[in-house]
Amino acid sequence: MKKLMLIVLTISILLSENTLAQGPPITLDKPIMLGEKKGTVRPMFKIINSDNRSFKAFIADADYNFTNTLATMIEVPFTFGSTDEKAGLGDVALGLKYQFFRKDGMGKTTRIAAKVKNMFATGKKLETPIIGMGHNMTYVGFLAARESLGLGIQAELGYNLVPTASHLGNLDYKLGFGLPCFEAVYPVDQLNLYFEFEGMNMAKHLGKNQYAIYYAQGIQYAKNIYTYDLSLQFPLKQQLPSSYQRNFVVLLGMRVII
Amino acid sequence: MKKIIVLIAIFFAAFNLNAQTDAFSVRVEGLGCPFCAYGLEKKFKDVKGIKNLKIEIKSGVMTFNAPSANNMPLSEVDTRVSKAGYTAKEMSVKRANGKVETGNGKKEAVASKDAKTETFAVSGNCEMCEARIEKAAKSVMGVVKADWDVESKKMTVTFEPSKANVKGIQNAVAKAGHDNGTFKTGEKTYNDLPACCQYRD
Numbered sequence: 453m454k455k456l457m458l459i460v461l462t463i464s465i466l467l468s469e470n471t472l473a474q475g476p477p478i479t480l481d482k483p484i485m486l487g488e489k490k491g492t493v494r495p496m497f498k499i500i501n502s503d504n505r506s507f508k509a510f511i512a513d514a515d516y517n518f519t520n521t522l523a524t525m526i527e528v529p530f531t532f533g534s535t536d537e538k539a540g541l542g543d544v545a546l547g548l549k550y551q552f553f554r555k556d557g558m559g560k561t562t563r564i565a566a567k568v569k570n571m572f573a574t575g576k577k578l579e580t581p582i583i584g585m586g587h588n589m590t591y592v593g594f595l596a597a598r599e600s601l602g603l604g605i606q607a608e609l610g611y612n613l614v615p616t617a618s619h620l621g622n623l624d625y626k627l628g629f630g631l632p633c634f635e636a637v638y639p640v641d642q643l644n645l646y647f648e649f650e651g652m653n654m655a656k657h658l659g660k661n662q663y664a665i666y667y668a669q670g671i672q673y674a675k676n677i678y679t680y681d682l683s684l685q686f687p688l689k690q691q692l693p694s695s696y697q698r699n700f701v702v703l704l705g706m707r708v709i710i
Numbered sequence: 711m712k713k714i715i716v717l718i719a720i721f722f723a724a725f726n727l728n729a730q731t732d733a734f735s736v737r738v739e740g741l742g743c744p745f746c747a748y749g750l751e752k753k754f755k756d757v758k759g760i761k762n763l764k765i766e767i768k769s770g771v772m773t774f775n776a777p778s779a780n781n782m783p784l785s786e787v788d789t790r791v792s793k794a795g796y797t798a799k800e801m802s803v804k805r806a807n808g809k810v811e812t813g814n815g816k817k818e819a820v821a822s823k824d825a826k827t828e829t830f831a832v833s834g835n836c837e838m839c840e841a842r843i844e845k846a847a848k849s850v851m852g853v854v855k856a857d858w859d860v861e862s863k864k865m866t867v868t869f870e871p872s873k874a875n876v877k878g879i880q881n882a883v884a885k886a887g888h889d890n891g892t893f894k895t896g897e898k899t900y901n902d903l904p905a906c907c908q909y910r911d
Contacts, residue, residue, distance in 0.1 A: 475743055475744075475745040476743075476745060484742075484743075484746055484795070485749070485795050486746060486748065486749030486752075486794075486795065487749035487750065487752065487753050487793060487794035487795050488753070488793040488794070488795075490749050490752055490753075519793075520792065520793050520794065520795040521795075551795075554740070554795075556739035556740030556796060556797040557739055557740070558737070558739055558769075558770055558902070559741060559742065559767070559768060559769075559770055560740070560742050561739075561740035561741070561742040561796075597742075599742025599743050599746075600742050601742065601767070601768060604742065604743060630743075636743075636744050636767045636768065637744065637767070638744045638747055638765045638766070638767045640744045640745050640747075640748075642744065642745075674744075674745050676748075677748050679745065709748045709749070709752070
């Protein structure tokens with residue numbers, strides 16, 4: 453609780469400053485698409501640590517916009533660890549995003565998109581997201597963003613359906629704030645701080661106080677068409693099945709607009 | 711000697727071609743983050759010959775030069791901004807022949823035989839102001855034509871008297887940020903204008 457209060461206090465102090473503009477969120481997805489026939493490529497490296505396991509994964513992530521409101525995405529993770537059991541291809545994911553709401557103003561925009569993503573059971577059977585669930589999993593959710601030259605707020609709400617193992621289904625919700633350290637310039641040369649929360653409730657335990665809330669502190673350097681991201685996520689509260697538990701997740705990655 | 715003359719002729723021809731460009735200016739709404747502006751930039755850099763593309767993040771103003779031979783219409787600018795995922799407002803182009811066109815992607819209405827034409831002074835500086843002033847006037851129901859001249863600072867409006875009057879048009883123009891004979895713009899609205907459009911000393 454102390455941690456949560458400290459984070460909220462830090463965000464409040466930063467929001468009270470005269471801040472200007474930010475870049476794309478780190479641990480959340482975004483409803484803002486960068487135009488028809490454009491896309492981004494995002495290679496990243498993740499370390500996922502829990503009490504009894506630790507994984508390292510390289511994830512190749514890309515999205516492409518068919519139109520200015522419809523995008524497709526692919527995520528290909530490769531895991532490597534200390535044992536053969538952990539090494540190899542993770543769960544490949546394919547998805548679609550459709551932006552159905554857009555309200556633009558001078559230096560600000562509000563967007564909402566629907567997202568469907570299917571994670572195929574191409575990884576090991578570890579009941580661990582990204583690394584290997586052992587089951588096909590479908591995510592259905594909504595993404596929302598309110599970005600202005602003063603503040604960026606991103607939110608995500610969705611449900612992970614696991615038809616062959618319904619007890620692994622979970623409600624996933626995220627909220628993030630992006631704050632720049634310097635005044636906005638174009639071409640971009642910006643250092644941004646990210647304060648991102650993720651919550652998860654297991655379907656089987658809904659209403660039974662079985663949930664987790666994570667906080668990710670991120671930093672991003674954006675220069676021209678590139679961003680370089682570093683984020684550390686850790687639990688504020690965690691009462692979940694052991695395969696879902698994590699002590700910390702480190703994300704180190706970059707993205708480039710194509 | 712012949713070679714030198716040919717080279718000089720090529721140089722002047724090239725120089726002349728380079729000068730034959732149309733200067734576009736468009737205010738883009740929805741640019742909430744500078745990184746997002748790359749999608750917009752790429753959408754215009756796809757067009758052959760586009761040069762000097764600049765985006766001013768705070769005001770959302772994008773400017774660029776396109777070869778006049780392309781004769782790029784403002785409707786294409788509107789479409790490209792839209793396909794980049796943003797909203798185009800206050801578009802203007804100064805053609806190589808000096809002609810200025812403004813617009814916001816909508817077709818102009820046709821005046822009836824009862825339509826009246828009036829002229830009054832409106833403060834402003836540039837083509838961005840021109841686009842904004844004319845747009846504000848045209849937003850008043852019954853206004854069929856609005857033309858503001860950058861040099862004389864005079865606005866000529868044609869409107870249907872049964873639907874609109876001069877005071878109503880002047881009020882709309884003042885609310886958009888431009889003082890005129892009857893109404894003065896509020897401080898906040900004025901301060902929100904891009905720096906190039908701020909006309910008060």
